[in-house]
Amino acid sequence: xxxxxxxxxxxxxxxxxxxxxxxxxxxxxxxxxxxxxxxxxxxxxxxxxxxxxxxxxxxxxxxxxxxxxxxxxxxxxxxxxxxxxxxxxxxxxxxxxxxxxxxxxxxxxxxxxxxxxxxxxxxxxxxxxxxxxxxxxxxxxxxxxxxxxxxxxxxxxxxxxxxxxxxxxxxxxxxxxxxxxxxxxxxxxxxxxxxxxxxxxxxxxxxxxxxxxxxxxxxxxxxxxxxxxxxxxxxxxxxxxxxxxxxxxxxxxxxxxxxxxxxxxxxxxxxxxxxxxxxxxxxxxxxxxxxxxxxxxxxxxxxxxxxxxxxxxxxxxxx
Amino acid sequence: xxxxxxxxxxxxxxxxxxxxxxxxxxxxxxxxxxxxxxxxxxxxxxxxxxxxxxxxxxxxxxxxxxxxxxxxxxxxxxxxxxxxxxxxxxxxxxxxxxxxxxxxxxxxxxxxxxxxxxxxxxxxxxxxxxxxxxxxxxxxxxxxxxxxxxxxxxxxxxxxxxxxxxxxxxxxxxxxxxxxxxxxxx
Numbered sequence: 001x002x003x004x005x006x007x008x009x010x011x012x013x014x015x016x017x018x019x020x021x022x023x024x025x026x027x028x029x030x031x032x033x034x035x036x037x038x039x040x041x042x043x044x045x046x047x048x049x050x051x052x053x054x055x056x057x058x059x060x061x062x063x064x065x066x067x068x069x070x071x072x073x074x075x076x077x078x079x080x081x082x083x084x085x086x087x088x089x090x091x092x093x094x095x096x097x098x099x100x101x102x103x104x105x106x107x108x109x110x111x112x113x114x115x116x117x118x119x120x121x122x123x124x125x126x127x128x129x130x131x132x133x134x135x136x137x138x139x140x141x142x143x144x145x146x147x148x149x150x151x152x153x154x155x156x157x158x159x160x161x162x163x164x165x166x167x168x169x170x171x172x173x174x175x176x177x178x179x180x181x182x183x184x185x186x187x188x189x190x191x192x193x194x195x196x197x198x199x200x201x202x203x204x205x206x207x208x209x210x211x212x213x214x215x216x217x218x219x220x221x222x223x224x225x226x227x228x229x230x231x232x233x234x235x236x237x238x239x240x241x242x243x244x245x246x247x248x249x250x251x252x253x254x255x256x257x258x259x260x261x262x263x264x265x266x267x268x269x270x271x272x273x274x275x276x277x278x279x280x281x282x283x284x285x286x287x288x289x290x291x292x293x294x295x296x297x298x299x300x301x302x303x304x305x306x307x308x309x310x311x312x313x314x315x316x317x318x319x
Numbered sequence: 320x321x322x323x324x325x326x327x328x329x330x331x332x333x334x335x336x337x338x339x340x341x342x343x344x345x346x347x348x349x350x351x352x353x354x355x356x357x358x359x360x361x362x363x364x365x366x367x368x369x370x371x372x373x374x375x376x377x378x379x380x381x382x383x384x385x386x387x388x389x390x391x392x393x394x395x396x397x398x399x400x401x402x403x404x405x406x407x408x409x410x411x412x413x414x415x416x417x418x419x420x421x422x423x424x425x426x427x428x429x430x431x432x433x434x435x436x437x438x439x440x441x442x443x444x445x446x447x448x449x450x451x452x453x454x455x456x457x458x459x460x461x462x463x464x465x466x467x468x469x470x471x472x473x474x475x476x477x478x479x480x481x482x483x484x485x486x487x488x489x490x491x492x493x494x495x496x497x498x499x500x501x502x503x504x505x
Contacts, residue, residue, distance in 0.1 A: 027411050028411045030413070031394060031412060031414070038447065043444075043447075044398060045398070
């Protein structure tokens with residue numbers, strides 16, 4: 001492990017992170033995983049720090065992960081339920097944050113349905129901000145945990161680094177902030193990204209924007225891939241009919257054992273969760289302990305979020 | 320001891336590789352008579368330099384005792400008391416304590432003892448893993464400058480150093496460890 005430069009006050013996205021900055025988070029996360037395996041799962045690192053989780057969208061996994069991450073680092077963690085907050089009374093986003101800032105938190109973790117909301121807030125407020133997902137834009141901690149999970153499995157692929165690694169991101173990458181963030185993260189680390197899916201669910205100018213190669217044929221897109229990442233079909237973000245039916249989607253784009261056979265030997269399967277079984281991935285593949293690393297992703301998510309809080313609080317104490 | 324000029328003009332070698340080896344042997348010789356129950360001993364090195372010294376010290380103890388001694392490693396990064404004042408990118412290593420330490424005699428090993436803050440952090444970390452019978456501290460170099468009431472049970476060498484000087488273990492060639500002093504530019 002090496003020493004890498006991290007001088008950022010916020011974590012807003014993967015777009016402008018360097019390989020060294022990403023590595024600094026992965027290094028800290030790799031070390032922090034050990035804390036989560038102890039009997040006493042706590043270190044005193046962030047004692048006296050305050051972390052506020054502010055989620056404007058429903059979330060169980062990410063919110064719980066951030067909450068536990070803060071608590072395991074000994075920070076005081078407050079979960080704000082927007083449903084019962086003044087946001088519902090007409091308060092603007094910036095007023096909400098300004099009010100929270102007056103309480104002197106060190107870090108505010110924000111999930112918001114609008115792309116760019118966290119970036120806007122970071123420009124106007126002093127508190128360190130972590131983007132826990134903004135609309136269709138980015139979800140950096142998901143990308144970081146995915147990179148850590150991939151990194152763990154590189155030896156099984158006879159690789160020591162990300163260079164030349166082919167990751168097939170399959171499904172609805174148009175609506176997916178996870179797809180954007182992992183594509184940007186992989187590009188920074190030297191990996192190769194493929195977006196595989198129906199034409200209507202691939203972001204425009206994907207090659208230009210993300211350095212991703214686009215495939216509209218599932219088998220072709222999986223051919224020789226080292227990692228296969230199935231994306232959740234985001235029915236809640238689809239306001240127009242992008243697909244004829246869920247059944248037809250699975251028939252053409254579902255990740256099955258037969259299709260996975262097209263990938264490279266030793267290729268493994270990832271999914272950001274929650275899974276739509278029988279829609280983007282078959283239960284047989286999702287539950288295959290030999291190939292699926294989905295639960296490892298969850299465990300790594302906790303360590304990565306601990307590492308993010310640690311790095312941000314280490315830069316001016318999160319202020 | 321005469322200082323041997325190193326490649327860096329601001330750096331001098333305080334202990335050559337052979338002197339370092341001899342010093343670690345002397346430390347082992349001092350520790351051995353006190354080991355009433357060697358089966359209860361666990362050697363724990365503090366990353367990074369302390370882990371090296373711990374490995375070398377354990378080798379000597381194992382050779383003398385003719386038995387295996389369990390060893391673990393502590394990374395105290397997340398126990399430091401200076402999150403806001405350290406460089407924003409401390410090197411983070413891995414803690415590796417796979418054995419139970421409840422009721423064990425812990426020989427905590429570091430390369431250089433200075434303020435005592437690292438040892439304080441290491442003790443906090445250790446007690447998150449269990450309740451040892453006792454903890455003893457062995458250091459290769461005690462450079463003084465203590466800020467906490469912490470003293471070694473076994474120090475290889477006491478070297479007075481100024482607060483602006485850095486004393487550390489350095490690998491000159493593979494497996495050849497020296498102790499060097501680095502001084503900032505005037």
